[in-house]
Amino acid sequence: MSKDMLIQTTPLHQMHLDAGAKMVPFAGYDMPVSYPLGIKKEHNHTREKAGLFDVSHMGQIRLGGVNAKKALESIVPVDIIDLPLMKLRYALFTNKSGGVMDDLMVTNLGDEDLFLVVNAGCKNADFAHLQRTIGDDCKVEFLEDVALLALQGPSAHKVLSEIAPSISEMLFMTAKQVVINGIECLITRSGYTGEDGFEISLAAKDSEELAKILLSNIEVEWVGLGARDSLRLEAGLSLYGHELDIHHSPVESSLGWALSKVRRTGGEREGNYLGFETIMKHLSEGSESRVFGLQPEGRMPVRDGAMIEDELGNNVGKVTSGGFGPSINRPIAIARLKKSYIEKNSKLFALVRDKKIAVEIVSLPFVKQNYYRG
Amino acid sequence: MSIKFSEDHEWIQSQGDDLVVIGITDFAQEQLGDLVYVELPEVGDECSRGENISVIESVKAASDLVAPVSGTIVEVNSRLEDEPELVTEDSMGEGWFIKVKLSSPEELDELMDEGAYNTFIEE
Numbered sequence: 459m460s461k462d463m464l465i466q467t468t469p470l471h472q473m474h475l476d477a478g479a480k481m482v483p484f485a486g487y488d489m490p491v492s493y494p495l496g497i498k499k500e501h502n503h504t505r506e507k508a509g510l511f512d513v514s515h516m517g518q519i520r521l522g523g524v525n526a527k528k529a530l531e532s533i534v535p536v537d538i539i540d541l542p543l544m545k546l547r548y549a550l551f552t553n554k555s556g557g558v559m560d561d562l563m564v565t566n567l568g569d570e571d572l573f574l575v576v577n578a579g580c581k582n583a584d585f586a587h588l589q590r591t592i593g594d595d596c597k598v599e600f601l602e603d604v605a606l607l608a609l610q611g612p613s614a615h616k617v618l619s620e621i622a623p624s625i626s627e628m629l630f631m632t633a634k635q636v637v638i639n640g641i642e643c644l645i646t647r648s649g650y651t652g653e654d655g656f657e658i659s660l661a662a663k664d665s666e667e668l669a670k671i672l673l674s675n676i677e678v679e680w681v682g683l684g685a686r687d688s689l690r691l692e693a694g695l696s697l698y699g700h701e702l703d704i705h706h707s708p709v710e711s712s713l714g715w716a717l718s719k720v721r722r723t724g725g726e727r728e729g730n731y732l733g734f735e736t737i738m739k740h741l742s743e744g745s746e747s748r749v750f751g752l753q754p755e756g757r758m759p760v761r762d763g764a765m766i767e768d769e770l771g772n773n774v775g776k777v778t779s780g781g782f783g784p785s786i787n788r789p790i791a792i793a794r795l796k797k798s799y800i801e802k803n804s805k806l807f808a809l810v811r812d813k814k815i816a817v818e819i820v821s822l823p824f825v826k827q828n829y830y831r832g
Numbered sequence: 833m834s835i836k837f838s839e840d841h842e843w844i845q846s847q848g849d850d851l852v853v854i855g856i857t858d859f860a861q862e863q864l865g866d867l868v869y870v871e872l873p874e875v876g877d878e879c880s881r882g883e884n885i886s887v888i889e890s891v892k893a894a895s896d897l898v899a900p901v902s903g904t905i906v907e908v909n910s911r912l913e914d915e916p917e918l919v920t921e922d923s924m925g926e927g928w929f930i931k932v933k934l935s936s937p938e939e940l941d942e943l944m945d946e947g948a949y950n951t952f953i954e955e
Contacts, residue, residue: 480865497891498866684865684892757869757913759889782868782891789869811871811887 468514469605469662470669477680485578487515490682497684501784504651504689505825508611509681510672517581518604518659519588521572522597529592530564530572535708535731537718541566546631546646548716550708551587556736557704558711560584561696565633565646573633573644575606575657577698605665610655610689612828613677618645618656621671625656630829641668650686652693652827691790692783694751694822700762700778701749701792707733709740710794712749717741744797749778751822752791752808754815759789760808766793766817768804775799777808783824790824791817836940837949838900843924850937852901855928856888856919859953865890867916872908873930879905881939886929888919897929901939907931 466487479490503509521530531538536549543566551559560580565573576584588598609618619626622636625645633646641664649655660668672678696702702711720726723738754760764777780791807814836844841860845853869889879885879899886897908930912918919927
């Protein structure tokens, strides 16, 4: 059996087992889906206080060298060259047909040093893509023996500033290098829950100590992947493999906002990335499909894969993410819908087993985002 | 009255006259996690053993309730439609799902007693 076939573990695996977590395989890792608190309470705890997430399965990559910014910019539709020092930007790896290979966070650690966080399920392909496309222009380093913790929720700031006072003035989408209890941490004010919060990258060997320090605060509880998914769904955030995939352009995934002005047609540094023509065509002429929020009627969850029909029974699209929103105590969904039908203003229905559930298009997010912008 | 258990983690309690009450075990509700919706069959529906008769939705996923016996559904616990948490809080009592009039009472003999079920879930 090759190494890739074996299930991997994060540096905090033993802590999850000790905490009584229910473990599931996810993107090749044995990950905590929930703890004894349960998904609903973990979800609500994150909205009310602070949740601690082990997201060490995600890929952490450093790009180095004088040409690092220029090189990365050549494979994303995003302005990287003007990304200020210690700031983050959301980006997408596109392919030549304009589809999305992965979405990622880029942090500028020093103009010749970029830090990328990519999805666990895509990280090997991303690394190969980076090496193939820009490996000659900059140093591409896949970080091994690292961990990534996310502390999310309205108390996250208070909890973290007690042990790292210098983070207190950080704004959303900024980064800072901080030493906590002798542990070197790269902290970003970012996350995937819609709440204020932080992601902390650190050496694997230090991760258990930092997790214990954070958990010693009574406001902090472990939160698993189950609640991570319901939190991001309520916050209207895209998940790769669901709202985003290689078959759809960023415009079709309703991520037009992520396409930087300077990289669009007529911009100072327009184009020069894979799929530019297709993506710009979708942007100017509109795309066939787009991603929308859906509010199902009643209490029955409408889940991923459910087909959406209009009143005449025409297929209009498909649910990309669906489930239950514990904070709003009702089912919620995101779906990819054909635009031509949406414009007809027809009543829409989700097909769940043998039932038709009425659904209404609503704007995202379902729950207000609480980012700290100063 | 005697209580039996299925390999699909249901409890089946006899009420006499070939009538049984069916619910899911504590072990099952713990595995499912927080329930958010229960879809019940209609009173009067026929069910045969092994058939999916109800859907139990947790935050994370949907699971089927498989009929442990054959018969006619004579009553459903409609409180579960608004309070699925009853299953989490009291799976063996207030959180019952359906009552069935058995068409093949001998099927009960093939179910496990409590001791056998406890051994079954430990495996």
